Amino acid sequence: xxxxxxxxxxxxxxxxxxxxxxxxxxxxxxxxxxxxxxxxxxxxxxxxxxxxxxxxxxxxxxxxxxxxxxxxxxxxxxxxxxx
Numbered sequence: 001x002x003x004x005x006x007x008x009x010x011x012x013x014x015x016x017x018x019x020x021x022x023x024x025x026x027x028x029x030x031x032x033x034x035x036x037x038x039x040x041x042x043x044x045x046x047x048x049x050x051x052x053x054x055x056x057x058x059x060x061x062x063x064x065x066x067x068x069x070x071x072x073x074x075x076x077x078x079x080x081x082x083x
Contacts (some may be wrong), residue, residue: 001047002031005054005059006071007039022064023057032057041070056074 010016016036023032023043031044041061045053058070 001050002042002044003029003050003054005041005043005057007034007041008071010034010036010039010061010065011066011067012036015040015068019057019061019064022060026053026056026060028053033045 013036013082016034019041020032020034023029023034023041028045028049029043030046031042033042034040035042040069043050043054054070054072058072061068061070
């Protein structure tokens with residue numbers, strides 16, 4: 001299954017590439033794309049593990065770029081944020 005998530009405050013293209021490499025290394029990830037221009041993470045994994053892997057990806061994103069946040073479906077968007 002493939003899911004797309006918004007990454008808020010992603011400010012570095014090199015960081016996006018590093019995030020992509022680290023997330024791709026997670027067990028269970030079939031494919032991943034971090035697009036700096038669209039501020040999106042596209043994650044392909046087994047449906048049963050998708051939520052767990054998305055949360056792990058969010059942790060990786062925060063470690064690489066502390067101000068960046070992965071917008072998960074169960075989290076409300078920040079005030080003033082654009083979709």
